[in-house]
Structures are given as structure tokens and as C-alpha cells.
Amino acid sequence: MQAPTLTFSDDQADAYDCLTAAFAGAGIDLVEGSLTPMAEGRSSVIAVVGKAGSGKTMLLAELYRGLKAAGVEIVSGDYEGRRRKDRRTLAILAPTNKAASVLRLRGVPATTIHRILYTPVYDPEYEKIAEWLAGTGTRPVVDSLGIAGLTDLALDRASSFYSQVASIPGALAAAGLKGSDFIKGWKRREEPLDVGFVDESSMLDERQFDDLREIFPTLVLFGDPAQLAPVGQSGEMVFDRLSEGRRLVLSRIHRQTQDNRILDLAHALGDDRLGFEEFERLVEETARKDDRVVWAERVEAALMARSPVLVWRNATRVRLIQAFRNAYGAPEDQLLPGEPLICDGIELPLKHRKKRIDLEARGLIKGAQVIYLGEGNREGFARLHVVGAEEPQVSAASIIKIEKPDEEEPFIPHAARMGAAFLHGAAVTIHKAQGSQWDEVQVFAPDLYAAAQSGRSEAGVPLWKRLAYVAITRAQTRLFWVVRNRLARPLGPLSTDDLKREPAPLSLAEPSPSDPADLG
Numbered sequence: 001m002q003a004p005t006l007t008f009s010d011d012q013a014d015a016y017d018c019l020t021a022a023f024a025g026a027g028i029d030l031v032e033g034s035l036t037p038m039a040e041g042r043s044s045v046i047a048v049v050g051k052a053g054s055g056k057t058m059l060l061a062e063l064y065r066g067l068k069a070a071g072v073e074i075v076s077g078d079y080e081g082r083r084r085k086d087r088r089t090l091a092i093l094a095p096t097n098k099a100a101s102v103l104r105l106r107g108v109p110a111t112t113i114h115r116i117l118y119t120p121v122y123d124p125e126y127e128k129i130a131e132w133l134a135g136t137g138t139r140p141v142v143d144s145l146g147i148a149g150l151t152d153l154a155l156d157r158a159s160s161f162y163s164q165v166a167s168i169p170g171a172l173a174a175a176g177l178k179g180s181d182f183i184k185g186w187k188r189r190e191e192p193l194d195v196g197f198v199d200e201s202s203m204l205d206e207r208q209f210d211d212l213r214e215i216f217p218t219l220v221l222f223g224d225p226a227q228l229a230p231v232g233q234s235g236e237m238v239f240d241r242l243s244e245g246r247r248l249v250l251s252r253i254h255r256q257t258q259d260n261r262i263l264d265l266a267h268a269l270g271d272d273r274l275g276f277e278e279f280e281r282l283v284e285e286t287a288r289k290d291d292r293v294v295w296a297e298r299v300e301a302a303l304m305a306r307s308p309v310l311v312w313r314n315a316t317r318v319r320l321i322q323a324f325r326n327a328y329g330a331p332e333d334q335l336l337p338g339e340p341l342i343c344d345g346i347e348l349p350l351k352h353r354k355k356r357i358d359l360e361a362r363g364l365i366k367g368a369q370v371i372y373l374g375e376g377n378r379e380g381f382a383r384l385h386v387v388g389a390e391e392p393q394v395s396a397a398s399i400i401k402i403e404k405p406d407e408e409e410p411f412i413p414h415a416a417r418m419g420a421a422f423l424h425g426a427a428v429t430i431h432k433a434q435g436s437q438w439d440e441v442q443v444f445a446p447d448l449y450a451a452a453q454s455g456r457s458e459a460g461v462p463l464w465k466r467l468a469y470v471a472i473t474r475a476q477t478r479l480f481w482v483v484r485n486r487l488a489r490p491l492g493p494l495s496t497d498d499l500k501r502e503p504a505p506l507s508l509a510e511p512s513p514s515d516p517a518d519l520g
Contacts (some may be wrong), residue, residue, distance in 0.1 A: 008062075012055050015048055015248040019063060019220065023045060026218050028088055028195070030066045033347070035088045038194055038217065044211065045223040047239035048203070051270075052473040055262045057224045059250070061108050063220075064092060067195065074109050075193060076117070076167070077337050081448070095203045097363045098436040101388030104197060104337040110199065113488075114360045116210065121184045125247045126172065127414040129155070133162045133171055133264070148480070149176065162296040167390060180479055183517055189215060196220070200435045202237045209238040226270070226469050228431055228458065236459065261480045266472045269465045276452035276464055280445065283481045291481050298486035299442055301327040302427040305340060305494060306371075307438035310471040312447040318403045319428040325402070328494050334413050335372045335400065338494030340425035341384075342432065343368040347421050349400060357459030359396055363389035364420045367432055372400075375497055380416030385499045390500075396420050430471045441475035445483050 020030045022044055026443025027036035045147060067090050068074060075091040092110040094100040103110035125145050131137030142150055154175040161167075161174035198204065198214035201223035204212075213221055221239050229237050239247060252372050268274060268282060287295040299309055304324050311317050330336050344365060345366045348356045363386035364370075373383040373393070382398040401410035429446075448471075451464040458466050472479060 002180050008059075009055065009250075009262060010048075011250050015059060015250060016062070019046065020066075022218070023067070023195070025406040028067065028070055028072060030070055033070045037086050038088060038457055042251050043213070043217045045219045046246050046248065047222070047223060047242055047244060048248045048250065049221075049223050049225050051224055051226050052266055052469075054121055054250035054262065056224075056250060057103070057106065057108075057199070060092070060103075060124070060222055061106060064090065064108055064197070072189075072195065075108055076111055087194075090197070091193055091195070091200070092197045093212075094199045095208075095367075096435045097368050097386060097388035098199075099200045099388075102437050108222065112363070113198070113208065113287045113364065114213070114365050116193070116196075117189055118187065118360065121187055122426055123184055125431070126177070129158065129172065129175075130168045133158060133168060147177070152428050169391060188294050192217065194218065198222065200224075201239060203230060203435050204238045205230040206238065219489075224473075226461075226466065226468055227434055229425060229467050248466065261286050262472060262475050265293065265479070266469050269469050271305075273466075276449060279468070280481075280483075287481070292477065295480065296442065296480040296482045297484050299444070299482050299490045300480070302441055302490040302492075303440055303480070305338060305490075306498070307440055307442070308340065308342075308369075308425050308433070309427040309442045309444050310430050310433050311444045312430060312451050312467055314429065315405070315428045316447050317429060319405050320487070321402070321424045322405055324426040325424075327487060327489045332411065332413070336494050337374050339371060339372045341372055341400065341422040342425040344401070344421040346419070348418050359420050362385050362386065362391070362394050364394070364396060364397070366489070367435070369425060369436065370422060370495065371499060373499070380414070380419070385496070389492065398422060430467045433474050436471055437474050439475050439476050440478040440480065441471070441484050442480040443471040445481055446485055 016265065023030060026042060026044065027038060042511065044301045048056055048059060064074075072088045072090045075089045092108055093113045093116055094103060094110050095113055097112055100110040100112050125147055128137060132139050133215065139155070142152055142155065158171040158175040162171040184428075186319070192215050195218045197211060197220050198212065199222045201221035202222075221238055223237060225240075227237075260518070265279075265283060265286060269279065274282075278477075283293065284295050287293045298318065300389065301324055303309075304320075309319065309320050328336060328339075330339065343364050343366055346356050346364065347358055364384075367385040368389075371387065373385055373386040375399075376382050376395040380397050381391070381395050382397050382400065384398070385394045386394060397413065397416035399415050399419055399421045401412055401422065403410045403426050447462050449466050451467055452462065454463070456463040
């Protein structure tokens with residue numbers, strides 16, 4: 001077989017060849033660049049597993065390019081054309097907005113699992129524009145559409161935008177059209193797709209895995225076996241049950257990561273002889289040689305505003321959040337613009353299923369990182385910036401809870417009767433940080449010491465090592481190993497100046513007073 005132009009390691013090349021053969025068996029020939037219609041009744045699940053730096057993302061990106069070159073259409077979650085028998089599709093998924101945004105920054109058009117499980121319903125007139133932009137229809141005649149204010153110049157702007165960023169909602173917004181006009185709602189997917197790639201698959205639980213297998217006859221999981229398994233799965237990940245021939249292992253650490261001191265520390269945790277004290281000495285020694293690793297005597301409050309401190313214990317998380325708010329002089333009865341939040345789910349009764357789908361489709365899914373921007377236009381609503389979402393700014397009915405040390409009931413400075421629920425996000429548990437990455441990450445070492453002292457293990461590995469591995473690999477450029485229970489006060493006030501993006505239309509999440517799903 002002709003190898004890709006990209007230089008692969010031997011284990012990457014073997015995995016690429018195995019997956020190429022699997023795609024060929026499903027009617028997608030990467031060598032010849034040809035497609036045949038999808039065969040009914042076929043199903044296949046393959047996992048590509050390896051530790052941080054083993055090249056999983058590099059392999060995923062190259063497979064995406066190969067499938068696209070063969071004529072496979074990319075399903076992004078924002079629009080899908082009419083189904084055809086000869087159409088072959090690929091969806092690239094991640095469990096969280098943050099994880100999907102990491103892939104998008106590398107040129108891979110990823111979306112969240114929720115955006116594939118739930119698809120938008122377009123107004124028929126606007127759908128004609130979407131079909132034209134997607135290349136499945138002719139350019140519509142403006143006068144025949146009956147859309148007030150639409151001009152040929154606006155269509156040209158939409159086409160220009162789409163040629164650079166393949167987003168239908170983005171292109172329509174560039175034409176001056178509102179999301180509340182062209183997206184009428186969201187529905188649960190009923191028809192299956194074709195090929196699915198799932199990054200950060202160590203985060204999948206059994207229910208999500210079963211949902212994905214129903215939708216994708218060909219499913220490829222990319223995951224790190226050294227991370228923490230979902231809570232309640234006894235340390236087991238969904239790809240652990242696959243047969244040996246269905247698990248492609250990447251073991252070599254690539255040259256672009258060999259000079260990465262942060263990853264060196266993560267991989268050092270694989271040494272069975274290494275104890276916690278020896279590991280801390282290694283961190284301290286590394287910090288003296290490389291400024292990408294910092295031996296920190298205290299937590300930096302300014303960093304907490306955009307990248308949370310990673311902790312093991314919930315009590316530590318609550319104490320650090322309170323210290324953060326005190327450092328910025330946040331009043332008890334309200335939030336300051338710029339405070340970070342973590343979505344804790346949607347609190348809605350079953351009869352408001354459509355509203356739940358609307359909120360989740362806009363990125364307000366459990367675990368999503370959000371920045372508070374201020375009060376919404378209606379009581380109980382908050383303006384929010386969903387970190388990593390393609391359309392990040394939204395107004396939604398919100399229930400915001402701030403836990404306090406030694407108090408059972410959380411303080412609720414902002415509450416709708418029903419809606420999206422949030423916890424403060426200045427500190428998060430390492431479990432909840434999986435799937436996310438930040439440029440700079442603070443790891444609260446006293447908590448990991450407590451985990452080491454507990455003697456607990458997960459799937460035969462000391463728990464502190466799994467926690468440390470996940471926490472360290474969240475850092476992209478700089479790691480702060482915090483060794484004291486202290487906090488450095490910020491030099492300036494909280495700000496939202498780094499979130500300079502025009503708000504997306506709000507009416508998807510903010511219903512009209514006559515809407516029976518009104519949550520205000």
C-alpha cells in the first residue's frame with residue numbers, strides 16, 4: 001500500500017493500514033479514492049488507544065483527510081442535506097465542546113456527540129439556501145424566497161463565508177439572517193449515519209456507547225487507557241471489552257513530543273517503582289531545568305478565571321472557589337462578569353423536551369465550561385459564553401449554585417424556576433476535567449498526596465497516578481504543580497475583554513412569553 005505523505009511511526013502505519021482495510025470492507029477505498037453504497041447490516045467497532053503524545057490525534061486527522069479525499073461527506077451537526085443511497089458520510093465527535101474545539105483548532109471539523117444525536121430543523125425557505133451552500137442545490141432566486149431584507153449581495157457574503165468556514169449557521173449569520181428565523185427547533189436523530197470517529201472515548205459510558213453504535217455502522221474510538229474511567233464503571237472503559245484484533249495500540253511517543261517536559265512527567269508515572277515523594281522530587285527537578293513546569297508555592301487566582309485549578313476532593317474544590325471569589329471581592333448576592341462556571345446539567349421536566357434539546361444543542365451540556373457575562377434581558381436569564389462552542393454566546397434560563405465550606409445547602413445568586421444548572425468553575429475535580437485542555441494548568445498537589453495516602457487503586461493502578469496523569473496532560477504549554485494551600489491575589493479585576501465575539505441570536509434559548517416552555 002502507498003503510505004500517506006505524512007511520516008508515520010510503525011505502530012501508526014499499522015493502525016492506518018488496519019483501518020484502511022476496515023473502510024475498504026465497508027465500501028470506502030482510500031487507496032483508489034472510490035466509494036460504493038453502504039451495505040445494510042454491517043457493523044464494526046475499532047479502537048485506537050495510546051497514551052498522551054502517541055499520535056492518536058495525528059492519525060485521526062490523516063484518516064479524516066483520506067476519507068474526505070475519497071469523496072466522503074463530513075457531517076458537522078449544523079446542517080445535513082437530503083439522504084441519498086450513494087452518499088457516504090463521516091462525523092467526528094467529542095464528548096465535550098472543549099474537546100471538540102481542540103480538534104477544530106487542528107483543522108479537524110469536530111462537533112459534540114449531542115450535536116449529532118440532535119439535529120436542527122430548518123425553515124423550508126432557508127433550507128434552499130443551505131442546500132446551495134452545501135453544494136446539493138442551485139443558487140436560489142432572492143425574490144422567490146420571500147425572506148424580508150435578503151439580497152443577492154447577502155447571498156454572496158454567505159457563500160464567501162462558507163468557502164472559508166463550512167458552517168451553515170455561520171454563513172447565514174454572515175448574510176444578516178437570525179438563527180431564530182432559520183432554525184425552528186431540534187429533533188432526536190432517527191436515521192443512522194455511516195462512519196463515526198470519537199475522540200476522548202475513555203469518557204464514554206455504556207449508554208453513550210450503545211447510542212453511538214445504533215447510529216454508526218462503522219465506529220472508530222480514539223482513547224487513552226491511562227485516564228480515569230467514567231464514574232460507576234469500576235475502572236473499565238468501553239474499548240476495554242473489544243477483542244485484541246479490534247484494539248490498535250499506539251505505544252511510541254513521537255519526536256514532536258520528546259522534548260516536552262510536561263509529557264515526560266506524565267509518562268514517568270508508568271514506572272511501577274515510582275512513589276509520590278519520588279515523583280514530586282522529579283517535578284521539582286524538572287522545574288529547575290524548564291520553565292514549562294513550575295514548582296508553585298501558591299495557587300494563582302488570575303489563572304483560575306479561565307483554567308480551573310484541578311483537585312481530587314470536593315471539599316478542596318469548594319474551599320478554592322470561595323478563596324477565588326474573596327480574592328476578587330465578589331459579593332455574596334451576585335456574580336461578577338467574567339466568573340467561570342461549569343454546566344451541571346439541565347433541570348427541566350419531561351414535557352419540556354424540546355427546550356432541553358435547544359439548550360443542549362447550543363452547548364449547554366453537562367461538563368461544559370462557561371463564562372458568566374451578566375444578567376439576561378428577562379428575570380432568571382443569564383448571558384453566557386460557552387467555551388469551545390462554535391456559536392459561544394447565548395442567553396438562557398439559569399440556576400447558578402455556589403457551594404460554601406461547611407454549609408450543606410449551596411448559595412444561589414441567580415435562579416430561574418427551571419433551566420440550565422451551573423456550579424462555579426474556578427476549581428474542578430480531575431474527573432470533570434477529562435476531555436478538556438488549557439494552555440496553562442494548575443494542579444493542586446496536596447490533594448494528590450491525600451489520594452496517595454489513601455492507598456486506593458483503579459483497575460490495578462494507584463489512584464493518585466491516574467489522577468496525576470489526567471491532570472498533567474490537561475496542560476498544553478505550562479504546568480503549575482501547586483504544593484501549598486495558599487492563594488496569590490490577582491493584580492487586577494475580572495474582565496470579559498478576552499471574549500470579544502458578537503452574541504449569537506438569543507431566541508433559541510430565550511423563549512417568547514407565549515411559549516409554553518417559557519422558563520423565565
